[in-house]
Amino acid sequence: MAIVDVRIDDRLIHGQVCGFWIPHFSVERIAIVDDVIVHDEARKTALKFGCPGKVKLSVFAPEAAADKFIRKIDEGIRVMILCNRPKPILQMVEAGYKVDSITVGNMSTKDGAKQIKKTVFVSEEEKEDFKKLAQHGVKIYSQMVPNEQREEITNDFK
Template identity: 45%
Template sequence: MEIVNIRIDDRLIHGQVAAVWSLVTKATRIMVVDDLVVKDIVNKEALKMACPKQCKLSILTAAKAADNLCAGKYEGERVFIVAKSPKTIRSLYDAGFHMEQVNVGNMAGKQNTKMIKKAVSVTEEDIENFLYLAEQGVKVTAQMVPTDPVQDFVELLKAAQ
């Protein structure tokens, strides 16, 4: 099993993930990790429709995703993991799946958020979770599309404070 990308994108599977990232990474499985989406039949059906035909789809809680990944369940596959928030990635990490890098994509602005860069706004809780991951040795980067330069997201956070 090869993890080809771990991405935070509050839209989950959409045009950039389905049409660009999945092709560039040659993903064979997209794994949506979200404890609430797992229980949402409408969201699950929308994700199934949005998933590219060349990819299998898993929609799992953070605990189940960590169990499956740590057990090597996806042997021979190229897995692209996507989650809505850094809290979910932290849960995945704390459940035993230790990743090397996380890519921050879109995090829409909402109440009580601070814009860090175009299309990325964070709450205080998000900042805490990003810094926690960084302290564990996870490299946190920002890159909207593969042709954009990779940015150090922790440096962007520090610059915004």
């Protein structure tokens, strides 16, 4: 399995992911990692409906995802890991899966969140999760679409 990107976008499957990121990385499978969505059949069905026809969609809890990625079950398939917040990625890292970098796209405004980029609003809990990821050596980048300049924001969480 070739993990082509680990991306945070709270919209998950949407126009930018389908229209820009999937073609950019020639993604064959999207792996949504989320401990809530994995148990929500209606939401999984809706996400599968929004996924392009040639792209497979899997939904995993963080620990199961870490195990699957460590064992390289999908060897040879181009996979994008997609999450709606940093917590599932931190849980995968704490379960032993190595993540080199994260690309943050959109994190919508929410109560108590601080805007750190044009479309990135981070709560205190999310900031702590990013901080822990940075302590694990994970580089954090902000980038909405492939033709936009990728900007490292790791130091925003130290």
